[in-house]
Amino acid sequence: MTTAPLPLAYGYVRDDLLDDRESDSSDDRLRDTARSLGYELGTVFHEPSPRSATLPPAFVELVQECRRAAAHVVITPRGHMSQMAVCRMVLLEILDVRAATAVYEV
Template sequence: MTTTLLPLAYGYVRDDLLDDHDPGSSEDRLREIAGSLGYELGTVFHEPAPQNVTLPPAFVDLVQECRRAAAHAVITLRGHMSQMAVCRMVLLSILDVRAGAAVHEVTA
């Protein structure tokens, strides 16, 4: 029996935007979506409420981990890369250029 390994994806959520404030349910949803897109979901990076920093700290960790593991996909909930000190397009560009990762924004 041969087992096929799915490509790795990471998750990214902002805890201040979670409706139910239950990180476990958002992670379960991302895991389900990752599977339907043909990925194995690794770590989900949780960002606290946005602060006035150039790049959000969990986002920086996400980029570094994508580079380290050669993961080329990030799955996030719609709007979780918006309304921060850095605009959404800059965040998407950083993931693309520095980690070669594409972002899949999905509804909760």
């Protein structure tokens, strides 16, 4: 008996918001969360500290990959889409409109 593959999700992490202990386990935590929600976690996009009012580069790559792979879920630690020059609501709207992607903050 074959089992159907789980739908794909991606992760998004701001490295500047993690301490040394968290950085080692952040990808594993997102992977465990994805599994508990019924998804297979693909790449975790790691963002260095955002510095300008433009869209963060790893975020742009995340949106492009979600579109390419038709993945409709992003899992991120709580607060990792906040405290940037671009407001959180704009980031969530971009993911929704450009990639039809929902965000789970854990």
